[in-house]
Amino acid sequence: MEPKFKHFDLEIIKPDFDSPLTSTILELEKLRNKVLGGTTPPDVFFQLKNIFHFLESLGSARIEGNNTTLSELVERKIEEKKENINEDFKEIENMERAMSFIEENTKAETIINRAFIFELQKIIVDGLRKEGDTNAGNYRGHDVSINKSNHKPPQFFKVSEYMDKLIEFANKKVDNQFELIITAISHHRFSWIHPFGNGNGRTVRALTYAMLIKQGFNVRNGRILNPTAIFCNDREKYYNMLSEADKGTREGMLIWCDYVLSGLLREINKIDKLSDKEYLIKNILMPAFDYSLERQFITKTEHDILKLIIKKDDMIISSSDLEPIFPNKIPAERSRIISRFKTKKMLLPLSQKGRKYTIGFYNSYLLRGIIEMLKKEGFASD
Secondary structure (H helix, E strand, O other), rough: OEEEEOOOOOOOOOOOOOOOOOOOOOHHHHHHHHOOOOOOOHHHHHHHHHHHHHHHHHHHHHHHOOOOOHHHHHHHHHHHHOOOOOHHHHHHHHHHHHHHHHHHHHOOOOOOHHHHHHHHEEEEEEEEOOOOOOOOOOOOOOOOOOOOOOOOOOOOOHHHHHHHHHHHHHOOOOHHHHHHHHHHHHHHHHHOOOOOOOOOOOOOOOOHHHHHHHHOOOOOOOOOOOOOHHOOOOOOHHHHHHHHHHOOHHHHHHHHHHHHHHHHHHHHHHHHHHHOHHHHHHHHHHHHHHHHHOOOOHHHHHHHHHHHHHHHHOEEEEEHHHHHOOOOOOOOOHHHHHHHHOOOEEEEEEEOOOOOOEOOOOOOHHHHHHHHHHHHHHOOOO
């Protein structure tokens, strides 16, 4: 069947009071207002957040056909390669930059305007050939079609008008219970308009992240968000759900909203567990250390030191804390052991010239084990 354009108005859909979607929204409201009193130390939690940044970025790129595996990305993070970057890695790094841009520039009072969206898309397609855009930071100047879709986006000269209405809709002041509906509908509407020559899918998923932060799912105060996991875990279902919303019917839009928001609830409930230090130690950190020791990524002595660190309430040590492991070594020798650990990036100083340290796993050999345990616990997949 030939794809056709079908206009329908952009409006808030109100679910029935007794619907599963209403229950989902109420649960998300509780989570949004929940004060996160997590026990995971901030410096450790920040590294987890960085890991989820690259998981989010990888997931979004893979929806668009990027073939990079999680294992390949992990090795690149460990090696910290900056030269000879191929397009697939560049695409993922652009997504990470886009997420950092969002976190630095999005607050509750932020107006998501045309300039914000243009800058986001420019970052996402920067320096790319196949997945780039020769007219980056501007709406498309030609008509487009969407692969495997019966929907044909509006003609290029109507894009600006449709986007202005979407921007107004996305910033609309409404009762709290309708804000998440606006986020879900805005995601579809952006995809429906397909405003750019390239990067539309990656941009709308990043935009959804921005809207959630704007609506109070605050990543600055100890929460990790990974909304792309909703879409990338089953790409076919994502496209099918977009097609439901493309119909422009109340029923189709409710199906789409339920898909997005129930997925968001599932992901937030799952990821919030990482703010519990005991859960993190038992299910992620300790098994990751054991995994690393078994595969000889670390030595038995390094394993013992790592165990010592995570047993401390704040996961912070200084040279004197190593005395139980090295009772016969003088302070200078213990300092050299710490120095070797720092070189391997398994210890991070809390300040530039400080003598207190916490565990480092974001770009050390420990990352392999951390990722394996995150996969085992359902936080990531290859």
